[in-house]
Amino acid sequence: MNGIMTPVLLVAVIGLICAALLVFASKVFHVAVDERVTQVREALPGANCGGCGFAGCDAYAAALVEDEDLPLTKCSPGGAGTASAIAEILGRAAGDAEPEVAQVMCNGVCDARRTVLDWQGMSSCKGAKGWFSSPNACMYGCMGLGDCADACQFDAIGIVDGIAKVNRENCVACGACVGACPQKIIKLVPVKAQVHVLCSSTDKGAVAKKNCDNACIGCTKCTTVCNFGAITVEDNLARIDVAKCKSCGLCAVVCPTGAINSFKKLPPKAAAEKAAAAKKAAAAKAKEKAEAKA
Amino acid sequence: MVNLIVIFMAIVLVNNFVLSQFLGICSFLGVSNKMSSSVGMGGAVVFVMVIAELVTWPVMQILNRFDLAYLQTVVFILVIAALVQFVEMFMKRYLPALQKALGIFLPLITTNCAILGATINAISYGYSYLQSVVYAFGAGVGYMVAMVLFAGIREEKLNNMDGIPAPFQGVGIILVAASIMALSFMGFTGMFQ
Numbered sequence: 511m512n513g514i515m516t517p518v519l520l521v522a523v524i525g526l527i528c529a530a531l532l533v534f535a536s537k538v539f540h541v542a543v544d545e546r547v548t549q550v551r552e553a554l555p556g557a558n559c560g561g562c563g564f565a566g567c568d569a570y571a572a573a574l575v576e577d578e579d580l581p582l583t584k585c586s587p588g589g590a591g592t593a594s595a596i597a598e599i600l601g602r603a604a605g606d607a608e609p610e611v612a613q614v615m616c617n618g619v620c621d622a623r624r625t626v627l628d629w630q631g632m633s634s635c636k637g638a639k640g641w642f643s644s645p646n647a648c649m650y651g652c653m654g655l656g657d658c659a660d661a662c663q664f665d666a667i668g669i670v671d672g673i674a675k676v677n678r679e680n681c682v683a684c685g686a687c688v689g690a691c692p693q694k695i696i697k698l699v700p701v702k703a704q705v706h707v708l709c710s711s712t713d714k715g716a717v718a719k720k721n722c723d724n725a726c727i728g729c730t731k732c733t734t735v736c737n738f739g740a741i742t743v744e745d746n747l748a749r750i751d752v753a754k755c756k757s758c759g760l761c762a763v764v765c766p767t768g769a770i771n772s773f774k775k776l777p778p779k780a781a782a783e784k785a786a787a788a789k790k791a792a793a794a795k796a797k798e799k800a801e802a803k804a
Numbered sequence: 805m806v807n808l809i810v811i812f813m814a815i816v817l818v819n820n821f822v823l824s825q826f827l828g829i830c831s832f833l834g835v836s837n838k839m840s841s842s843v844g845m846g847g848a849v850v851f852v853m854v855i856a857e858l859v860t861w862p863v864m865q866i867l868n869r870f871d872l873a874y875l876q877t878v879v880f881i882l883v884i885a886a887l888v889q890f891v892e893m894f895m896k897r898y899l900p901a902l903q904k905a906l907g908i909f910l911p912l913i914t915t916n917c918a919i920l921g922a923t924i925n926a927i928s929y930g931y932s933y934l935q936s937v938v939y940a941f942g943a944g945v946g947y948m949v950a951m952v953l954f955a956g957i958r959e960e961k962l963n964n965m966d967g968i969p970a971p972f973q974g975v976g977i978i979l980v981a982a983s984i985m986a987l988s989f990m991g992f993t994g995m996f997q
Contacts, residue, residue, distance in 0.1 A: 516870055516872065517870075517875055520867075520872060520879075521875065521878065521879060521882070524882060524883065528882060528883065528886030528887075529886075531890055532886060532893075535890050535893040539893045539894055539896065539897035541896050
């Protein structure tokens with residue numbers, strides 16, 4: 511009994527002395543922290559995701575109180591509710607934040623893409639990219655090995671049918687997946703933008719099409735049909751200007767490969783009508799051009 | 805006095821903590837990318853090593869009295885962690901500038917193997933109180949010397965990886981550079997005996 515009691519007691523006593531010292535120190539050396547920092551910290555969600563660009567919620571709260579000009583809206587998990595709560599504490603205007611969501615700019619699902627090797631290595635996109643440009647024929651697209659899914663703290667991104675897919679309900683737009691993706695094909699986009707070019711290949715049309723059925727071939731059909739001048743084709747890849755896009759979905763209808771994807775589901779009849787209208791408009795445009803030439 | 809100088813020089817140059825005993829490697833590689841942060845980290849290590857030695861040596865005497873030397877590691881970790889926490893609170897109150905300069909390094913090195921290694925080594929060598937404090941101070945200075953020299957190399961040569969073969973880029977070439985530096989420190993072997 512004595513053999514075990516002495517060391518236990520001794521360590522306990524040393525621990526107690528240390529604890530007493532620390533309690534004493536925390537009382538005597540107490541530094542008054544700005545109350546607002548604590549309040550702001552409590553208003554933040556506490557996910558410590560780093561989406562605001564600071565080391566965590568504590569750092570963001572301290573920076574908010576210190577810097578008057580720092581935007582309140584950087585916390586994307588908290589959203590507008592958190593921003594207005596912080597605004598109340600600090601007595602500032604909340605400002606508007608466009609709610610965003612992550613979007614994987616690739617639609618190279620298993621059936622659509624060609625693979626060049628059967629990757630048996632580690633399940634990591636970064637690792638695979640270190641050895642080869644990609645197990646897929648398309649070296650720009652999603653490899654589907656799930657680095658983004660590992661990086662996500664909110665269970666909002668996963669591999670579905672061979673490619674990463676974002677669950678828009680869970681996504682808080684913290685940007686962790688954007689940083690984790692070695693292909694750089696995940697982007698933060700405004701939630702209200704419904705139409706995206708789900709391809710990142712800048713290969714020439716024939717090559718892109720050979721590598722993946724769903725690739726953008728840079729045919730410029732979408733640029734002619736767009737009424738708002740929101741689409742440009744650059745480096746054989748269509749790009750939608752989010753600021754100009756009205757999410758009408760016309761481009762998604764005319765796209766021959768299905769690279770442009772609209773989240774707004776058009777009923778089949780409406781889609782057909784729209785497509786017909788688009789054809790007409792294109793024909794009229796061509797006619798005008800011809801007349802102008804003549 | 806001569807004895808103290810020999811202890812100090814031997815631990816700085818011959819038995820350098822980082823380069824010949826391989827203690828504290830993680831912080832050595834992690835923080836040495838910038839000269840300013842490596843100086844800060846080095847200063848913090850010197851500081852913590854000395855105060856840790858000041859406290860652990862008497863604690864060891866107590867343990868020895870009860871014939872409980874085997875509790876050394878556990879008790880040292882406990883004491884050092886509490887001590888660093890205490891010092892940080894103290895500095896926050898009275899020396900906020902220094903606390904800001906040491907910043908995150910101070911709590912980080914609480915559990916660093918180099919600190920624990922310095923305290924345990926000093927005791928296993930059978931040093932007196934004064935000798936072990938000098939030993940700890942020297943260990944910290946040695947760490948700082950290695951760190952600052954390596955930060956110089958990295959800032960000068962390794963901050964952009966242009967011209968380095970692809971497989972060596974990143975941590976690879978940094979480890980190679982560190983090992984070459986360790987080799988060069990072997991030249992001091994046998995200087996102080």
